Amino acid sequence: MSSLSSLRPAPNCKETSKIELEIVELTPALRAFARRFLRSEDDIDDLVQETLLKALNxxxxxxxxxxxxxxxxxxLRxxxxxxxxRQKREPAGMDAAMEQVAIAPTQEWVLRERELQRALTFLSDDRxxxxxxxxxxxxxEDAARMCGCRIGTLKSxxxxxxxxLAQMLGNHLVD
Incomplete structure (x- = not known):
């Protein structure tokens, strides 16, 4: 019988409206409680809003x-x-956005590769x-053997x- 007494019917519309009004009245207390967890007013507002949404749902x-x-x-807690x-698992905010944005464009390297290939054609075959x-x-050692010369000659x-190449390309590719 005691288990039946713990089952209560869902609140009716009149009770629901009364509870919703009490929730609105408790919003400042929720904001004060949220300040224990967060410092930013925007974060506090977000947390209280999410709490109210969950409570009403x-x-x-x-x-x-x-x-x-x-x-x-x-x-709220x-x-x-x-x-x-969730924030500990997933990077969020500006840091994550910067990691994704900081990718070097490939177009410039394609152009530089073409410049390098063109400049290589002006070198003598042995160089x-x-x-x-x-x-x-x-x-x-292996390169000298393949070219049929001494190591010193190959290094020269x-x-x-x-x-x-540095002169032809203006020193920005060969360093």
Whole structure:
């Protein structure tokens, strides 16, 4: 029998309107309570608004006769905790936006690659071959063997090729 007495009917329209008025009257108390968690007035407003929205959507779950203030404070605290956990998992705001925006444009590099390819055609065959082998990651010893020259000669060819490219391209590609 005691389990039946704990079941209460959902509040009727008149009771719902009365509860909604009490919620409006408790809004300043909710704002004061939210200040314990947040400092920014905008964040406080957002938290209180989200709390009020959740409370009004869940009004059918409120048990008349219990403390409405405690019920609202519990919703506010739980909402804050949920938002806090979400913010820890997901970067938000300006930092996340800056990470996405800070991607270098590829068009400029495509143009520079074309300039470099064109400039390479003006190099002598031995300098071009020495430079491309070394730039591709081939060791100086292996590149010298492939070019049929000594390591010192290969290093000179690479150095001269870099100097020529730097002059042709205005020093902004070859460093």
């Amino acid at each position: 869940s009004l059918h779950l409120y048990k008349p006769g219990t403390s409405l203030k405690s019920w609202l404070f519990t919703i 739980n909402t804050f905790c949920t938002n806090y956990r 071009r071959r020495a430079l491309t082998l070394v730039a591709a990651g081939t060791s100086y 060819r690479v150095s001269r090729a870099r100097e020529c």
